[in-house]
Amino acid sequence: MAEHYSSFERKGSRWLLQRITAVFLIGVLAFHFMLLHFVNHAAEVTLAGTTTRMSSIGYFTTMWLFLVTATFHGVNGVYNALINQGLTGTRKRAVKWVLVVAGVLLIAQGTRVAVAMTNLI
Template sequence: MAKRYSSFRSGSTTWLLQRLTAGFLVVVLAFHFFNLHFVNHAYNIDFAGSQVRMQSLGYYVTMVLFLVTATFHGVNGVYNALVNQGIEGNAKRAAQLVLGVAGVLLIVQGIRVANALAGF
């Protein structure tokens, strides 16, 4: 049987954060689907309704946390998938840099949109 390899060291900070963000994302995704697909049906969702929801502090904070955790979880997952595939040296450093910059830009733009929707 082939040996299992993972770039995550069990018990490391990134290992723990990957699992914590996964748990948070499951809960927030359930909230999102319930709220935007069962309480408010897709054909009822419009820009004005999004603005009203984002003006609620609890909803705003939840969506910003959703953005940050989803970005971290995704970027960290892609990076570790690349490491698991054997990326090393300069290519590994370039992946860190590109994914890190992309993650920061995604979070900054997402917060800008959230602030615009919330009226900040």
């Protein structure tokens, strides 16, 4: 029988954060699908409606947390998948920093777009 291997240290912070972000993402994704696919059908979603929703501080905060959480979850997952494939040494450090920079840029651009879709500023 094959031995189980994971780059996550069980009960380590990255392991725990990966699970917490997964639970949060499932909940917010369910909210997203309910609101934008069942309450408002795709043909009814407009820029004006998006601006109205994003102008609500609760909705804005939820969507911004969705962005940050999904980015962390994805970057952390890719990084650990690469470690599981045997990435080590200088390449591991380089990949880590490329993913960190990509994650920060994604969050910055997502925040710019989210703020642009509000009437808050």
